[in-house]
Each structure stands twice: as C-alpha cells, then as structure tokens.
Amino acid sequence: MKTWVSGTAKVVEIGDGHPTRLIGERINPTGKPKLAEAIRSRDFDFIRAMAREQILAGADVLDVNVGKVGGDVALLSLVAKAIQEEFDIPLSLDSDNPAAVEEALKHIHGKPIVNSVTGQEASLEKILPLVKEYGAAVIALTIDDAGIPPDSERRLAIAQKIVDRAMKFGIYPQDIVIDCLALTVSTQNSGSTATLDAVRKVRTSLGLNQTLGASNISFGLPDRDVINNAFLAIAIEAGVTCPTVNVGKVRQTVLATDLLLGCDRYAQRYIKDYRRRLAAMKPLKQ
C-alpha cells in the first residue's frame, strides 16, 4: 500500500516498492537541553540547523516535537512554519496536545503526518477528526487504555481498531502508518521479539505502512548504535517502511538492508551514498 505525504514542495511516497523512507527524530527536546532552550527562546536558526543536518544525512520526513507546550498551543506551529521557511520536505507533527496539532495543521503547507493517534478513546475522538479535516496522514500507536499489550496479537487488534475507526471518519487506510512500538530490550527480554512479531502480523493482515521509534530498543545499553542498526535491518525485513530514527547513525545500514532485500538494483543507491560521503570528506593536505 502506498502512503504519500508532502512538504512545501517535496512529495514523498512511502511503501509500494519504494526504498525505506527515514523520518528524522532529532527535533525533540527530550534529553537535549540546548534544543529545549532554542525552542523556549524561539531560536529558529538553531532548529533549522538541526533540520538541515538531518536532511543532509538523508532524512525523507522530519518529526517535529517541541516538548510539553503548556498553554502555548502555537509553539508547534511556529517551529514547523520556521522549518518550512527553508526546507521543502514533509513534516511529522509530534505532540500529545490536539490543540497544538490543529494549530500547526492550520498553518503549514502540504500533507504532513500527525504523530500520533492511539487506540485510546480520547485520542481517537480528538485526533481522527483533525486528520480527516486537514487531509493529513497519521501514525497509529498500538497502545490503548490498558497500555501497550505485551503480545503481538493484541497490538494487531489495536491497529485494526484504529483503522476501523479512521474509516468511519472517512480516512483512507493508506493514510495510516502503524507503529508497533519498540520497547527496551535490556529490561524486557521479549521487548524486541513481540514488536517484530507484531510488525509481521500487521504487514500480513493489514498491509499498511509502518514506522518504529527504533532507538528506544537500546535504551540503557552501551554502544546503542550497534543494537539500533541490527534491529532496523531485522525490522525493515519484517515490514517497517518508514522508521523514525537518528538518520546519520543508521542510513548506511538502511541502504544496505534495502540492497539485501532486492530493492536496490546493482547497488546503485548504496554506491551513490558511499560516493556522496566520500566527496563530503575533507581532502588531505598535500
């Protein structure tokens, strides 16, 4: 199934034989005090530098999260607009405040992703009408009022429930991107396997595009990039089509995975990326 999203100019198609698309996760102030300060002080240049870095690293979509907005429901919109002043790629509006999401939907260009709706009643009733009204795509988290189910069957059931409800609102299934939720593997032995099983079930049963916040998986462990990269390779094979990631840290593995899955004939994309990185290196002084 093909989902498409857009920014001011750029259209990105997800799924349906396209290579894996990368949603850049970096514009999120959790654990980033400098970014938190830049958001507070509306230092948009700092935020745009972060956007640029991810785009240069190969991001196809940028997630925009401004943290808890409190009463300032315009903040997400302001940041998203500031990014759109310079960059044309699609945005993913990441907030648990529906009013902030609506404010951003009103003011930005193109067809963004709303991140996210859950299987919780309050979320379904508030977020889905916005997705329909503004013609957005939406990330659907497989969590409901009882929490994140430990087993893959129930995560699939929540995904199915969100799709059913979205269709009642007139939202097409192809505009729903499922997130089966990667847990932390250091504390929960099945944190990864239950998620991968759910990804396979969603692919088989619903055939929808899927994202995963792949970095959670390695929380609390050393050399996290090694774990995140191995997880992504397996998760993409299982059915994830647009992971939410630190692009610069995983892009090469994602390109290698597309190649290994037969989606990069003669390794053209892999080699092109290699040459691009080679060209970006500073030449040695003679």
Place this chain on the structure above:
Amino acid sequence: MKTWVSGTAKVVEIGDGHPTRLIGERINPTGKPKLAEAIRSRDFDFIRAMAREQILAGADVLDVNVGKVGGDVALLSLVAKAIQEEFDIPLSLDSDNPAAVEEALKHIHGKPIVNSVTGQEASLEKILPLVKEYGAAVIALTIDDAGIPPDSERRLAIAQKIVDRAMKFGIYPQDIVIDCLALTVSTQNSGSTATLDAVRKVRTSLGLNQTLGASNISFGLPDRDVINNAFLAIAIEAGVTCPTVNVGKVRQTVLATDLLLGCDRYAQRYIKDYRRRLAAMKPLKQ
C-alpha cells in the same frame, strides 16, 4: 536441533537455544599472500597468531583452509595439528580434496566439521563415508551438478537430498549443518533474498543448524562491513545458527542480534562483551 563439535578439549554446542556460534573464516589464503606464504613455508607461528586473533575476538570454531594442496595431501592435516598444539577449540576442515580431509581427520583430536559436502554425486560418495567413519559433523552446500539453484525451493531440495543420502550412510541429521550459499548482491539483485528464503525454508522443513559464508554477499562493494552486518542480523533471524565470518568485524552485531531475538536475558552477554572490549583498550597516558 542440537549439533555438537569439539576440539582437543572444548565442546561447542550449536543450535537448540544456544547463542549464535561463530566460525572464524580467516585461515584461508585466498587474497592473503602472507598467509599463503606462511602455509607454503610451514610458518605455523604465523598461522597460530591468526587463530589466536580470531579466538580472542570471539570465534567458537575455526575454519582451516590451506588452499589448493596439489599433491601435498598432508598439508591441511599439518596446519590443523599445529593449531591444535595451542588451541582447544573445534576446527572446520575446509578443502575440496577428500584425501586431504581424510588425512586431517586421521590426525586431529575431537569432533571437527568437514567443510564441505555438496549435492554433487562425486562429493556425496567421497565425503559422506569419511564423515561417518571419523564421526565428524559436516557442512552441506546447496549446490549440485547443475550449479547453485537461483530459487530457494531447489536449494531446499538439495539440502533434503544430502540429508537423505547422509542418513543412508548412518550419519545423524543433527550432524549436518546446511549452507544455503550467500551470493554476491551487487551482480544479482536476488542474491540475498533467494538465500534468505532458502534459510527460512530449511529451518521450517528440516530444522537443521545452518551456516552461511556471509562475507560473499558484499563482494565488490564499498564499506562491506555495513552490508555484512545487516545481512547477518537478518540471516540469524531467518535461521542461521553458526555463520562463517570475520569474527572481529561482526561479533558485536551478532551479540546485538541474539539480544534482539530474546536470546540474551538482561543483555548480559552484550554488556560483558562491551566491558571486555573496554578493558582491552589501552588507557590514555595521564
């Protein structure tokens, strides 16, 4: 299913809930002129240094390949014995000369792997009796007189054929390790997918342990380790239990993959390996 092999002292169990076992591929003179010279001149210290390096990096089994032996059928045996003088881990005797394999089987200790038998009649008739007589395990390549089948169904059929024939010789299926043969992904778009499909089919239909010479996959491409690591993560998830690899380059990803597949409770092995590597680093001068 559980396969076990042994060296002079060490027993290694493969499969059946055990972590992924690594067969060290480095003792093979192809493309290594110094090693080729060391083998020619019987410089066993050089070869043992190469063995030591792989064992320290985490190899569970060492593949021993001395190249084309010509008339010198004792060479493989001599090198294998020289390794066993110092190291206790199981060996995999890698030669297409049955006389050289038999000479080594006669003289080394423990239960080695014979690498390899194929679906070709000449191979089946010469190798399987040796495997039975000396009580070895054997790697079975899914290739027959018609070559490597492009599709996974026929690779499975060859694996089945070798197992059937081996059983007629009195060899137990658990002593057969299947190799579905990784091809070069740069020249063949389905080089990886056909192999991974075959690995899944062998796991489902035969349930045997499986190896793969995982480095072939990236032949001719830049940054090969990125591709090899992504391939290994996917291949282990698919059913490979004892890949043949450059251990130092892939061990961390393999540990991460075991962790992600629920085979490393509380990440104990992953963290232990991290600490070991940290301890091996030279301290900065104060």
